[in-house]
Structures are given as structure tokens and as C-alpha cells.
Amino acid sequence: MRFDILKTIYIKEMLDQLRDRRALLSMIIIPLIAIPALMVGMGFVISKVQKNAEDEAKTLGIGLKISSPEIRQAIEKAGLKIVDKPDLKEAVEKKELAAAVEEIDNPGGVPQIVYYVDQSSPTSETAGDLLRAILSDYRDSSIRRRLRDQNVPEAILTPFSLKRVNVAPERKMAGAMWGTMLGYILLLLMFTGGMYPAIDMTAGEKERKTLELYLSSPAHRSEIVLGKILAAMTAIFITAMLTLASMVFSIRNGGLAGKNKEMQQMLKTIPLDGHAIGLIVLTMLPLALLAASIMIAIAILARSFKEGQTYLTPLALIVIFPALIGGMPGLQFTPTMALIPIFNASQVIRSTLLGDLTATNFLITTFANIVYAAAAFYFASRRFEDETVLFRT
Amino acid sequence: MNPTKPGGAAIQVEGIRKTFADKKHGSRTAVDGLTFEVYSGEIFGLLGPNGAGKTTALRVLATLLKPTSGTAILNGFDIVKNPSEVRGSIGFLSGDMGLYGRLTPREVLRFFADLNRLPDAAARVEQTIVKFGLTSFAESKIDKFSTGMKQKVAIARAMLCDPPILILDEPTSGLDVPAARAIEDSILEARNRGKCVVFSMHVMEEAEYLCDRIAVINDGKIRMIGTMDQLRAATGKLRLREIFLDLLGLAENRN
Numbered sequence: 001m002r003f004d005i006l007k008t009i010y011i012k013e014m015l016d017q018l019r020d021r022r023a024l025l026s027m028i029i030i031p032l033i034a035i036p037a038l039m040v041g042m043g044f045v046i047s048k049v050q051k052n053a054e055d056e057a058k059t060l061g062i063g064l065k066i067s068s069p070e071i072r073q074a075i076e077k078a079g080l081k082i083v084d085k086p087d088l089k090e091a092v093e094k095k096e097l098a099a100a101v102e103e104i105d106n107p108g109g110v111p112q113i114v115y116y117v118d119q120s121s122p123t124s125e126t127a128g129d130l131l132r133a134i135l136s137d138y139r140d141s142s143i144r145r146r147l148r149d150q151n152v153p154e155a156i157l158t159p160f161s162l163k164r165v166n167v168a169p170e171r172k173m174a175g176a177m178w179g180t181m182l183g184y185i186l187l188l189l190m191f192t193g194g195m196y197p198a199i200d201m202t203a204g205e206k207e208r209k210t211l212e213l214y215l216s217s218p219a220h221r222s223e224i225v226l227g228k229i230l231a232a233m234t235a236i237f238i239t240a241m242l243t244l245a246s247m248v249f250s251i252r253n254g255g256l257a258g259k260n261k262e263m264q265q266m267l268k269t270i271p272l273d274g275h276a277i278g279l280i281v282l283t284m285l286p287l288a289l290l291a292a293s294i295m296i297a298i299a300i301l302a303r304s305f306k307e308g309q310t311y312l313t314p315l316a317l318i319v320i321f322p323a324l325i326g327g328m329p330g331l332q333f334t335p336t337m338a339l340i341p342i343f344n345a346s347q348v349i350r351s352t353l354l355g356d357l358t359a360t361n362f363l364i365t366t367f368a369n370i371v372y373a374a375a376a377f378y379f380a381s382r383r384f385e386d387e388t389v390l391f392r393t
Numbered sequence: 394m395n396p397t398k399p400g401g402a403a404i405q406v407e408g409i410r411k412t413f414a415d416k417k418h419g420s421r422t423a424v425d426g427l428t429f430e431v432y433s434g435e436i437f438g439l440l441g442p443n444g445a446g447k448t449t450a451l452r453v454l455a456t457l458l459k460p461t462s463g464t465a466i467l468n469g470f471d472i473v474k475n476p477s478e479v480r481g482s483i484g485f486l487s488g489d490m491g492l493y494g495r496l497t498p499r500e501v502l503r504f505f506a507d508l509n510r511l512p513d514a515a516a517r518v519e520q521t522i523v524k525f526g527l528t529s530f531a532e533s534k535i536d537k538f539s540t541g542m543k544q545k546v547a548i549a550r551a552m553l554c555d556p557p558i559l560i561l562d563e564p565t566s567g568l569d570v571p572a573a574r575a576i577e578d579s580i581l582e583a584r585n586r587g588k589c590v591v592f593s594m595h596v597m598e599e600a601e602y603l604c605d606r607i608a609v610i611n612d613g614k615i616r617m618i619g620t621m622d623q624l625r626a627a628t629g630k631l632r633l634r635e636i637f638l639d640l641l642g643l644a645e646n647r648n
Contacts, residue, residue: 004507004510005507005508005510008504008507008508009508012493012496012500012504015495015496015500016493016495016496019495019496019534020495208491208493208494209487209489209490209491210491210492210493211491212452212457212485212487212489212491213485213486213487213491213505213550215457216455216456216457216480216483216485216560217480217505217508217509218477218478218480218481218508218509218510219508220477387457387458387459388413388414390457391452391457391458
């Protein structure tokens, strides 16, 4: 291994990639522009839908067939409009009403009040929630009135009070959610970000007939493959860092939360400090080498850029699964799991944001990924020694 | 054709055989026991139809492929034992040119100068740019070049390190007459400076114009080696096309 040759190869590959629009798109534009846009857009759409539903629930109107004037008053007090329709159920179905309340005769039993909601419509759901609150308030006040009439103290209804306390601090809930999402997006973009450079440097060179000249130069094949893998790794690592930066920015500025105050508050509790980011960056390094080696090793088998895409696209899809499974609630990150490549990285990211990453899990993950990267590197080097791979026709 | 006085064997090929594993047909022998020598200051042509094994033979000499058996010594280095040193002694060029479209000629030349560890790389690149008339477009991306401009860059790249041996695989294929002539002139000029040039072609006229000696090759085997006059005498034919067909054994049994 001669370092001046390696440096020459690395510089040429980087220069070539930085002038490739496709590589720049997946490496820089998508993480820096598409991800924050997606985050902010999602937050915007969610809060917009919510706001619309609230407005519409009030303007569309509530159908009412009920004897109690108190319920009518309570509904009007909540700012809901009352609209008359002959068939309430049908009107809700046809979205002519946001929701409806109907008193049904129940001879011999207690009176029954039914409210109709269309669960597939956010507007109707919102109106239904309001109605439910109004009706149960009415039920409670009826009970209290009856007790008063019978001279029974109200306290008889409450032998004890019940309170649910969620011991998971806000930061933990936010951490679980964001840790899964961050791991998922980071891993996915690392593989898509590395795909174009990896194919371009291998199958692309075959297609443009430049590989032959490369191989006829005094550079050793091991130097060529290492230079290419390091360049692909750089591209992947740049993608990962830019994705991380724009995700952190989105979280910090509550992109996904939109105007939802609770969500914004929750997001601010995530401890994305230098320490956490440092751990994530350290986890990404061997993973970038692993991804680069695998992709170069596979892409060199292809004869053309298109064929390379056919081989590597499924890889990006395969990567999604460990990242998705890693987000399952109740999953405990054990040292044995830290041996599973890619999955372990998504778990380290999640644990980091949850704040429960152990040193053992982190070290096993990093060490395991270095070993896998070395194996993939060896595999890729062997492909470059194989003339049936290099000169496939 | 004036045979030049050989300055010593720069290439000695000894019984090179190259067999490819083929899933459908078991195995296929592309080059079947080639033996020849090429001298410094000589242009040696491998002439044969498509699929004769010319490209494979040149790729073996350039150490891109390992021979199944046999070997060759180039500039004193064995292609099997010292492939890296062999690659340091050759300039390789194929008809595809193989240039990096997103780089400029200066960057491509510098890249190959550094891969060859030229001690005065920067200066050599500048000299080459001037010598091959690339000055006006040395800073533009190769993707935007015409075929003729690309060809100039490709030749400049092959000759950049001033290697003692040039291996050219159908360097003029797909070129128009002026562009092909530019390549042919470079080949003649290299020969006159004492270089050893091996190149492949499938057009007899080109062989007659350039080659000191010609090996006619078909089915991976050499049918005959000699000067143009020797080929004429052996076949008793005058027209180039007839000589070619006769040497390939196709003159009588054409279907």
C-alpha cells in the first residue's frame, strides 16, 4: 500500500464525485433541503388539519333531537351551531352534519342518548369529542342533582380518587419517538447517499471504459479499491452528517410539532447535546465504511450504471427493516443485539436519545461494525482481483 | 514499407494462452499460444477479424488479464511476476479512449502522472499539454469535447510518461480520416523516437501504412508473421483484401 498513490486515487474520485450532479443531489441537497422541508411540511400539515377540523366542527353544525333544554344550551355554549335535519344518522354519513345527538325511546329501561360520529372524518371526530364531553358533564350534573334531591352527600360517589402517573419523563417519550425516526432516516439516507457514488466509481467506470486505463496504470488493485471505498465512505459520511445536522435543527426548532405547543415542549426536552451527537457520529463512522465496502463490492459486479442501480436499490430497502424493527416499543437493546449490523446502529441512536445507552452496548456495536466493515472491505478487494468481474461482457 | 533496424526485443511473448470460463459452452480459448517478439523502434500490428483474440492478447500484455498459461517479458519485466512494473513501462490506449468526462485534460494528465509517480509531474503535464496542442481547452471538462479533441487528450495521456512500450487496441476505430491520421502520425513519431509499438487493427490498409511487421491472427492463433512484402509473397496475391482473406483461410471456403 503506497500512500501517495492512495491519496492520488482518493482525490481523483472525490473530485469526480463532487462534479456529479446525481451524487450531489443525494449527498447534499436531499439531507439539507428535503429533510427539513419534509419535517416542517409534516408539522404544518398536521396542525393545519387539526385547525380545519376544529373550525369546521363549529360551522358545519350539530343535529339535535332531544327533550332536555340543558343539553341544547350546553352545545350552544360550546360554540357549536345546531342544524335541523330529518334523518340525523344519514346527515352525518353524508357529511351534512359534523355530528348529531338523538334521544332514543327505551321503554322499561333508562333513557338512551346516542351520538353519531363519522370516525373517518377529522371534523366529525372533533365534534364528537366535544359532544362526548358535554354529554358526560350533563350526566354528572344530573347525578349530582338527584343526590341533592335525596339529601345524599356527593362524596358517596367517590370512595377513592384514581390518578394515573406516567413515570416516563417527557424526554424519554420524545427520545423514543425521535430516536427511532432519526435512526431510520439516517440509515436510509446513508445508503441512498452512497449509492450513486458507489455505482459511478465502479459500474460507471466500466460503462465509460475508463476502468481499463485505471487498471493498466501502475496502481495496485488493492490501492484502487481502497481509494474508491474511502471516497464512497466520505460521501456516505457527509450524507449522514448533513442529515444529522438538519434533523437536529428540525428537532430543536420543533419542525414536526408545527404549532402544537405540547409537542414543541416535548421536543425541547431531548438531550441533543455535544455528547449525544458525538456518540452518534462515532457510531456512523464504521457504519459508513461498512456501507461503502458493501456497495462497492456489489456495484463492481454490474456492467452498467443501470444494472448497478438494480443491484443496490434492494439494499436500501433491506436497510429499512432493521431500522423499523428497532423502533418497536418494549424492545430491549441487549449486548447480543449489538452484534447485528445496521440494527445495532439504529439502537445506539435510539438509546442515545433515550439516555439509556450503556458503554458495553456502544463498544460492542462499534467493534462489531468495524469487524463487519473489514470483512466487507476484504470481499470488495477480492472482487477487484477477479478479472471475470472486471471484464464481464 | 521499410523495415526498421530492431533495437532489441522490448516485448517477448512466449506461448500465451487465455481461456475464459463460459457457463453455456464450458470454456472458450480466446488466445491460443501466441509467440512473437517486438523490438524497440518497431511498429508491430496484430491484424485480424472481430473476435480473433486481438483485444484479449493486448489486455494480457497490459496485465489487465492474467494468461492461463505462457508469459511475456515487457521491458525486462514478467507480466505474471511483476505486473505493476510492466504497467509502469507501457502506455495503453484503446479505441474507447476512456477519459473522465467530468475532469479537465489537465486533471486527467495529472492523475495519471501521479499514478505513475513521475518525479516532475506538474512540469511534465504542462509540457504534454503544449506538445499535444491542448492549451486552449486544458481547463474545460472533457464531456464537452468533440471526438477529435478527446482523441488528442487520449493520445497525450498514453504518451504522458514517455513509456518505452505503447500498447494500442484499435486506437483508430470509430474515428474519421483526419482524427485517425492524427493517431497514426503519433504512432509513427513514437516509433521514430525508438519506442516499441504494438497495436491491433482489422483494416489491412492501416497495417500497410504503419506496420513494420504484421501478425495475422484468427481464432486466437497466429496465421503468419512478416513484413507486408513477405505476406504478399507468401499468398501470391496483390490486393490487400485478398491477402487478408487468404491468410485467414477464408479465400476458398466462403459460404
